[in-house]
Amino acid sequence: MEVKPMDCKTAKDIIIEYNGKPETAKLKPEILSAFNSHMASCKACSLSKERMCELTSKIMADKIEMPANIAANIINKVIPKPVDVKIKTFTHPEPGFIEKIAAVFGLTSRNLSLAFSVIVLSLFTAAAFIHYNSSKEITDKEQLSVKSQPQNNEIAGKAPVENKFKKNEEKFIAQPNDPHEKKFKKDIFTIESGELANCSNNECKTDFLYEVKNGSELRISYKNAAEIIIKENSKFKINDKGMFLEYGLVNVDLKPKTLEGFSVLTPESHVEVVGTMFSVSRYSEKTEVSVKKGTVRVTEIESKDSKLLNAGNSISVSKTIKKVNSSDEKKENHETSSVALSHAQSSSSTSEAIINHTVEVKIEPTNIKGVINTFKNNDITVDK
């Protein structure tokens, strides 16, 4: 059997494929013999075969230094670590003071706080309500007192006189539900003009004995309903019931339907105003009453005997009703006898007795307006 000669390319392929060792491979004998014959004859292929063997051995000899912790590193990176579950144990703290109190009532501390807050709020609300009511009452009283201060200028429109009442005088504090007091709650009296001898600042005081300065005429507005003109040197007191004339002359001009029950008191008589224009004078322990318009009732205090004085009439009272200047002759005779009786008594005892006498004046609203105008224009002269 002849062996075909092998070319270099085929030999090289065999060298490369079998890594320079074709004899270890399962080659056909004729191919292997042809390869060997070619290697013997071709130095280049023989050299390539040697180099291929060397190359393969060197590649196979390549060793790697393996890291010692390669597996551990990969495990740490790849496999998730189990999560450490830390179980925290909570111990209940020892109950405090509030918790103990709440436990007594069977409540939680929160509910106890809520209940306590509600109670405190209720108490605060109640206290505020009580305080509000009390302060409201005080405020009402103060308002009434303030309103009872004189408003001189507004009423008269005349020359201002600085007069002030004491705020908290009980006499001027109106009682609730009293229409009469409400009616006169503002002022008792204000001094509009004139000068007082014993009071420099014309301060309005009730039940204070004033004396009109000599040469002066005092003009008073009483409860914004009566205009009272008091002549010089007169001595008088004023309160919410009327005025007390101890000495001098008083002209009273009452506005209609306003001052029911107003009276002028002298030691001998009590002149009650019921609606008219009249004058009262008292000099030398003798009281004279003159009615310009309307009707006046004059009552003797001791005997309770009374007389009605119509417009144009006058009466003089010392101990008893002394004299009535009237067209009624019967009344005049009767009164003259009474006066004569009173004159028989001693002068000292007479003055004491006269104090208890009363003169009542009743207001008759009929035909008042016309008389007021005439009265204001007349000068009142005192018959001493």
Add this chain to the structure above:
Amino acid sequence: MEINDIETIEKVKQGITCEFEKIINKYSRLVYSIAYRLLRDSDEANDLSQDVFLRAFKFINKYNPEFKFSTWLVRITYNLYKDRFKTKKVLLVQCITSDEENNKSYEEKFIDHSQGPDIKVENKIKSSQIIKIINKLPLNYKMVINLYFWGDYSYEEIAEILEVPIGTVKSRLKRAKSYLLENYSRLLEKWK
């Protein structure tokens, strides 16, 4: 494939993750060696090995027991290496396309001339030169050489790993060897 591997993998599939440690302990050297021979850098090889097992652990349910588990791991290694090589290839292309590189011949580009022939006679130095020649191989060829010489895989297994026909594996291997022999011969001639 060993029966123990199948049992271990089933346990891992069932959620017993600690069983995967056995897999890592068994195949970590194989994966690292291949990764190192591809990269020639211990840190990068370590990272690549971790990525390989991480992906294997993540997609353990996609593993087909008909093939070797080691083959599956090497395929993952190869795929991950290709992904990394794509990024490095850009840098390599830029380097080659520079003017200085264009003036060099193909041999000058792939043969290391930095060391003198008098010193590099020694085998150790030769081996290092051979490794450098191998590293300058294209990716597909380098992978075939790697698996053929160091992985001790058959053509069939290499074909499975690279997912190419056996004929392709053979042709690539033949070309790679021819290239290595040629460059090694030139290297030896220069040393003389």
